[in-house]
Amino acid sequence: MARPIDADELDLLSIGAWILGTGGGGSPHASHLVARQFYEDGGRIELLDPDELADDDLVAVVSTMGAPLVFQERMTDAAFALKPVRIMEAYLGRRFRAVMTVEVGGCNAFQPLLVAAASGLPVVDADAMGRAYPEAQMQTFSIAGLQMVPHVVSDIRDNDVIIPTASGWREMERVRRKVCTEYGSVATTCQAPRSGAEVKRHAVLRSLSQAIALGREVRRARAAHEDPVMATVAAADGQRLFTGKVMDVQRRTTEGFLRGSLTLAGQDADAGAAFVIEFQNEFTIGRRDGTMIVTTPDLICVLDSISGEAIGTESLRYGQRVTVIALPSQPIHRTEEGLRHVGPRAFGHDIGFRSVFGEAGA
């Protein structure tokens, strides 16, 4: 059923989406404020259950892409989110029935809400990652072998690119990444349109609702003076991996990504141990005292040990007290084809998938 999103749920979505960002996806803060302002001005946004889509409905898949650090300086707005959608409609000669995000993790949880605010379209309760990932070919739609074009990339001014044909998802990703870098490392996209049937079959369903539920649990735990980190772990069937203090952060912005590593010194039960996490926008692998214990596609989340608030790879700094947790990945990411797209090797680590949830793979 389509139902209006409550103003309160915007706050909860912001909390939950930032946790599911696994360090990347960019802080939802600025997009959250735009959505809240829209609500304060009397606007409302509809959330559409995927089951409500007709098989031949046309769904816009949208995102902001680029370097999360830039998102904090050049803030977004609804018109910027809508621009590539309108260009795609003109290119296709068809109108969209609804809009969905490519990833529920990070600021992109709000991207379809911004498009909805500017267009009146309902937001589909689904995404194509169930988290955040840095590259286009890491979507469930890519893993399922669906078409990657047409794909529109827009800048904040009057520059746009349509990719009508591409020899593969990775080739398309490389071209749009170069365009995005030229646009100042921030761009909005309208990705290959999906039919209602494709969304229902290949998207991660009801993931916005799950992010809202996660946010609700964090807020409940805070109000009840419980540990919000452990409340998140319990609510999402996750595991606590490590508690410690940030000792070192290596960070370099390269090829349109934020790459680097984070070193923690253990505290409490983990005193005396060290934990190192590597990232490419998102956290990809984690070692405890040199031993690999967790890899993508497990969700590796770094949370403030007190507030339970997620911390992005661009906001890590010396002295923060954090808890590392793992949350289970989407089943499609653990298939052989899924691991080819988002396993450790897809991020340049020559190791197999090692899950803290007892699974392994190529």
Add this chain to the structure above:
Amino acid sequence: MARPIDADELDLLSIGAWILGTGGGGSPHASHLVARQFYEDGGRIELLDPDELADDDLVAVVSTMGAPLVFQERMTDAAFALKPVRIMEAYLGRRFRAVMTVEVGGCNAFQPLLVAAASGLPVVDADAMGRAYPEAQMQTFSIAGLQMVPHVVSDIRDNDVIIPTASGWREMERVRRKVCTEYGSVATTCQAPRSGAEVKRHAVLRSLSQAIALGREVRRARAAHEDPVMATVAAADGQRLFTGKVMDVQRRTTEGFLRGSLTLAGQDADAGAAFVIEFQNEFTIGRRDGTMIVTTPDLICVLDSISGEAIGTESLRYGQRVTVIALPSQPIHRTEEGLRHVGPRAFGHDIGFRSVFGEAGA
């Protein structure tokens, strides 16, 4: 009048276009061979006088873009030239009446002939530079303030980009240059479509015929045992600037361009003097013993002193005996607006235009 191009004229166009390349535009050799093979297989290409265009005829403006050095390794073909034209037609929902080159200098003199070979379209006897220049905004259509979009860029495989909107010519140039680099530093384009009226008003008219005439004069001089360099100077109202031997070539491939400088030691009448020419794909400025004596938009051409054959910036090497000549530029390039687009400052040289033909400007 539309008339068939003779097989013999293909050879003459190759000679003349390479001289008008002013060091850039890429050697016409490979494209020339493709066109000749088409003729040997019985094909014919029509040359259309611009006056034959109706005002509302739609003309495709085409090019190969990238690093000339790459053109020699990854050779072109008619299908590659045609691909962006077909994508543009699909995007516009209209068919082209004819095809023209963006620049008569270098390999792009043959680009519309390759499209013609694959499509049967006639080639308009005109271009948008009257020579070669490295960037899109240096076209007469840009100087005249015409629209720069839509613009299609294609690679040799199945990757294409449509630029439907751009905030300016330079912004469009920067984006397509990044795409081209990602495509391996060679791409074919179909640029903003032009009406017959726009071509007749703003293009450089009958420039293919002029290049053919120049080639004919070089060949006549060779057969008559005259000096083909001085025959070129006489035929094109040019000036001989310097005769010498290549002493040094500095060359770096950077940001999708070939930049550098050429140093000559004088011979014969110029013995004892030195001549230095800088280039960005094309030759841009020339100094004799440290004194600036020639700048773009004057055409600066470096020719083999014996054969009169042009030498590209990518083929310069120690020991070559060469003669530097200057040919007069197109009137539009010498206007205030023209100099803003193609004067020395447009190439990063903080000096005014200095012509060997007695003109100067900003």
